[in-house]
Amino acid sequence: MHTPPLASGPEGRDALRPLLDTVLDALGEGARLRGGPLPAGGPSEVAERVRAEVGDVLPEEGDRQALHQLVRALAGGSADPANPLCAAHLHCPPLAVAAAADLAVSVLNPSLDSWDQAPAASELESLVTRHLAREVYGETPRGAGNCATSPHRPDALMTTGGTESNQLALLLARETYGPDVRLVCGENAHHSLPRAAWLLGMPDPIIVPTPNGTLDPAALETLPPGPLLIAATAGTTDAGLIDPLPEIARLSAARKARLHIDAAYGGGLLFSARHRDKLTGIDSADTVTLDLHKLGWQPVAAGLLAVRDSNDLAALNQRADYLNADDDTEAGLPDLLGRSLRTTRRPDVFKIAVTLKTLGRTGLAALVDQVCAQAQEFAQLIDEHPGFELHEPPTISTVLFRPTDATDDTVAAVRRRLLDEGRAVLGRTRADGRLWLKATLLNPTTRPDDLAGLLNIVEGTTPR
Numbered sequence: 001m002h003t004p005p006l007a008s009g010p011e012g013r014d015a016l017r018p019l020l021d022t023v024l025d026a027l028g029e030g031a032r033l034r035g036g037p038l039p040a041g042g043p044s045e046v047a048e049r050v051r052a053e054v055g056d057v058l059p060e061e062g063d064r065q066a067l068h069q070l071v072r073a074l075a076g077g078s079a080d081p082a083n084p085l086c087a088a089h090l091h092c093p094p095l096a097v098a099a100a101a102d103l104a105v106s107v108l109n110p111s112l113d114s115w116d117q118a119p120a121a122s123e124l125e126s127l128v129t130r131h132l133a134r135e136v137y138g139e140t141p142r143g144a145g146n147c148a149t150s151p152h153r154p155d156a157l158m159t160t161g162g163t164e165s166n167q168l169a170l171l172l173a174r175e176t177y178g179p180d181v182r183l184v185c186g187e188n189a190h191h192s193l194p195r196a197a198w199l200l201g202m203p204d205p206i207i208v209p210t211p212n213g214t215l216d217p218a219a220l221e222t223l224p225p226g227p228l229l230i231a232a233t234a235g236t237t238d239a240g241l242i243d244p245l246p247e248i249a250r251l252s253a254a255r256k257a258r259l260h261i262d263a264a265y266g267g268g269l270l271f272s273a274r275h276r277d278k279l280t281g282i283d284s285a286d287t288v289t290l291d292l293h294k295l296g297w298q299p300v301a302a303g304l305l306a307v308r309d310s311n312d313l314a315a316l317n318q319r320a321d322y323l324n325a326d327d328d329t330e331a332g333l334p335d336l337l338g339r340s341l342r343t344t345r346r347p348d349v350f351k352i353a354v355t356l357k358t359l360g361r362t363g364l365a366a367l368v369d370q371v372c373a374q375a376q377e378f379a380q381l382i383d384e385h386p387g388f389e390l391h392e393p394p395t396i397s398t399v400l401f402r403p404t405d406a407t408d409d410t411v412a413a414v415r416r417r418l419l420d421e422g423r424a425v426l427g428r429t430r431a432d433g434r435l436w437l438k439a440t441l442l443n444p445t446t447r448p449d450d451l452a453g454l455l456n457i458v459e460g461t462t463p464r
Helices: 012-034 042-054 067-075 096-108 119-136 162-177 192-199 216-221 244-256 266-271 310-315 326-330 351-385 407-419 446-463
Strands: 155-158 182-185 207-210 228-233 256-264 287-291 303-305 386-390 398-403 428-429 434-442
Touching: 012 067, 042 067, 067 244, 096 351, 119 155, 119 266, 119 287, 119 303, 119 351, 155 162, 155 310, 162 192, 162 256, 162 287, 162 310, 182 192, 182 287, 207 326, 216 244, 244 256, 266 287, 266 351, 303 310, 351 386, 351 398, 351 446, 386 446, 398 407, 407 428, 407 434, 407 446
Parallel strands: 182 207, 182 228, 228 256, 256 287
Antiparallel strands: 155 303, 287 303, 386 398, 398 434, 428 434
16 A cells, blocks of 8 residues: 655655645635635535535545645635635734744644654744743833843743633632632623633632723722732723723732733734833733734734743643653753643744744834724724714724614624625624624735725615
8 A cells, every 4th residue: 555655754845845736726726716705605505515525524545636625625615814805803814934834833743742742842932932921021020120030030831822821821820829819800801711710610700890891990999808810901802902901900919919911912012113002011910811813913823821920830830751750851851741731732833933033023013003004094984984883993903883873683684794795704793782893904915995895895785
């Protein structure tokens, strides 16, 4: 029997070259078949086309055309975040250089649960995560003394995204403050925070009001006694709003509460000199969630949890003799098991490292500034259009709008019709008691004409 070639090793390069051409050709074919930002026909028709393309999932004899066929089916049935009319979610079009870097990881297949599976990747992760932690906390985090000599230096862990980062933040709070620590978060907080409290067996969270979409610091002045973890948000999923971080940090310190900031969306503003001030106060947090598969243009997954005091991470330490035996660690082999709750783990840090090195701070800042400017332009178009109502000027790159005088049922129906026809992908959210369409602009190549075209499509779909 012929053994299929491996991706690495002596035959890997020659085996991969034609396969890459196959993938790229099939991606192009699928995009042409799709013809827009989303496949038309809705769930039932897309499912039928996928089933027809796949056929027998595990045939008796293999099919050499399977790669081309299935990539074409995937591309033809995908939402394309690089299409300017695909703007529903925090779903970015990844940079080509980051996707290429991810190929190298897939070929070499390192696993970051022991040094002998990922020698270079483990060192690279240490370098990059600590640098990104310093982006959050600065060279000398508050209360840490001289960072060069203090053991309380900042650090960061790689995660699968905001949900895992938030879960880790609550776990570290529980291990630091004890099992009675109680989560305090706003009504605007990401659903993963109260869900993590439930998963970890913590007391029921205290959910405080969020008038105007952001957490009200006054609500923190009347909290019940006991250990608390206060969670603020820097970039809400619904509207991209940022809680008043300096005031929340001051009140957290006065109460001796632990502070977590979920900056999964807004954390990318750290790269921009123009927008970084919106995150003033973030360096006061004990833990910070970041997601570079949002305002970082990375393929999923590219999440991090930054910690102000690396000593907090000792709670994650575990011992498994086959991965981090005491004598190996004492002999100098790095112990990686306490760097995640996962065991087998891809070096997702590699694509981030390549992106940071390739674009530099200036290049990343330009991308952040571009999508924030697009949101301002789109908001102005809406505000000047008599057929639409703008919710509020955008804080980051999310714009909420709705057809003037439309009912909530009409707003929902317009969005579903656009999805069903594959013409545009918009999100939905509730604010001020009404349903709004949501455009999350993460494509730096979007042009003013694209924004005007999106508004025209929505207008043409809205019944009058």
